[in-house]
Amino acid sequence: MAERGFPSGFFTRIDAEDDSVFYEPARLVTHIDDRAITAVGDLYAALGMEGEVLDLMSSWVSHFHQPPARLVALGMNSQELAANPQAAEWVVHDLNADPVLPFADASFDDVVCCVSVDYLTRPVEVFAEVGRVLRPGGRLVITFSNRCFPSKAIRGWLGTDDGGHVAIVAAYFERAGCFGEPVAQLRTPPGTAGDPLYAVWAATTVNGAGPAGNASSQGPSR
Numbered sequence: 001m002a003e004r005g006f007p008s009g010f011f012t013r014i015d016a017e018d019d020s021v022f023y024e025p026a027r028l029v030t031h032i033d034d035r036a037i038t039a040v041g042d043l044y045a046a047l048g049m050e051g052e053v054l055d056l057m058s059s060w061v062s063h064f065h066q067p068p069a070r071l072v073a074l075g076m077n078s079q080e081l082a083a084n085p086q087a088a089e090w091v092v093h094d095l096n097a098d099p100v101l102p103f104a105d106a107s108f109d110d111v112v113c114c115v116s117v118d119y120l121t122r123p124v125e126v127f128a129e130v131g132r133v134l135r136p137g138g139r140l141v142i143t144f145s146n147r148c149f150p151s152k153a154i155r156g157w158l159g160t161d162d163g164g165h166v167a168i169v170a171a172y173f174e175r176a177g178c179f180g181e182p183v184a185q186l187r188t189p190p191g192t193a194g195d196p197l198y199a200v201w202a203a204t205t206v207n208g209a210g211p212a213g214n215a216s217s218q219g220p221s222r
């Protein structure tokens with residue numbers, strides 16, 4: 001299922017079967033190393049994510065050093081989500097089958113999505129939906145490393161490198177049409193051993209007036 005502006009086949013996958021099949025068994029594991037996990041929590045703390053937060057494509061860990069006031073987790077596996085100690089609420093929802101988020105407009109202060117954006121086949125629709133459920137100026141924070149379940153990642157992601165992944169996520173923000181200029185950073189020390197942790201984030205625009213409250217002054221690191 002292609003989204004406009006991306007090459008033909010960009011959003012196809014090796015395993016085109018319904019996602020509910022692949023995610024049926026619970027995987028109570030971590031998908032990045034401890035240093036990268038710490039880098040995710042450090043970023044959330046630095047951004048002051050303390051209010052009502054949605055963890056999109058979540059599992060049993062959400063990586064906050066201190067849980068926000070209210071954390072809602074959305075993912076594919078009920079056993080994983082029920083085991084998430086930081087989530088006050090959780091919901092099973094397949095974003096590739098239905099990118100419409102099951103939440104009212106302006107429900108959240110911030111939305112996070114960790115090591116999962118590469119599995120979205122309709123990402124621009126999902127990002128636009130995130131814009132709808134965020135309060136004005138709310139942020140969407142996407143983090144990722146350099147590994148994945150290759151059979152479930154989109155071919156466009158598999159066909160490029162870390163810099164290309166940053167550019168893909170930035171393009172999703174731009175095409176969603178409701179975010180300011182994204183910030184992109186490598187959050188782990190460059191050139192060191194271990195999983196790298198990249199972050200791309202942006203805030204929703206307020207009445208189309210441009211970036212609202214994001215940290216664009218830090219500039220992209222790519």
Ligand SMILES: C[S@@+](CC[C@H](N)C(=O)[O-])C[C@H]1O[C@@H](n2cnc3c(N)ncnc32)[C@H](O)[C@@H]1O
Nearest residue numbers: 019031057058059075076077094095096114116
């Ligand atoms: C690599 S795991 C990452 C889990 C968690 N965010 C973390 O940081 O450990 C990928 C996650 O994406 C979720 N996911 C994959 N496809 C999805 C879909 N179509 N809709 C919603 N969530 C999905 C799965 O439930 C799984 O928890």
